[in-house]
Amino acid sequence: GIQVEQSPPDLILQEGANSTLRCNFSDSVNNLQWFHQNPWGQLINLFYIPSGTKQNGRLSATTVATERYSLLYISSSQTTDSGVYFCAVEQADNQGGKLIFGQGTELSVKP
């Protein structure tokens, strides 16, 4: 099956710094989503981005489907950005929205 690899596994930032999280996937996808899991365990969908670029406030994401990777950019990080960021993909020949998750990047933003 499709493999999803995220890097780095852990990241510590000072408040105000910028960061880039990467997601590599091993096969064609028709769905790619980025999620943030807060320290209480709640997963929030950040972006649905199978290709192209999207921005939402301080967050933006780019997926280059032909090269099988996606990037999540966090600018001017805040302590509330702490948590785990997951990339999840749906393989192109799959149906029904079954997502495969990467192992996540754990981000800690220090004040």
Place this chain on the structure above:
Amino acid sequence: DVKVTQSSRYLVKRTGEKVFLECVQDMDHENMFWYRQDPGLGLRLIYFSYDVKMKEKGDIPEGYSVSREKKERFSLILESASTNQTSMYLCASSLGQTQYFGPGTRLLVL
């Protein structure tokens, strides 16, 4: 607003007990999913359902079963709980591409 609720945030059960985890969504979504999350392993799909009374095995269905008698409710059942089922359980629902998650249930099996 999208709302997915799970019956318990924390649950402690004994080995061999039958455990029911309930998930309810109020968005009329057709697709519902159960995942477990373990350190270092990310989220792994246990079962999912495309419609009422329909179910499909995910990547790790062993030791679990599910029930979907109504569109809004998807139940995960541990027939005989074991210590290796101690985990965080997450329910999600979707209509199209985006999945919406519940707050999770942390299950401890003693």
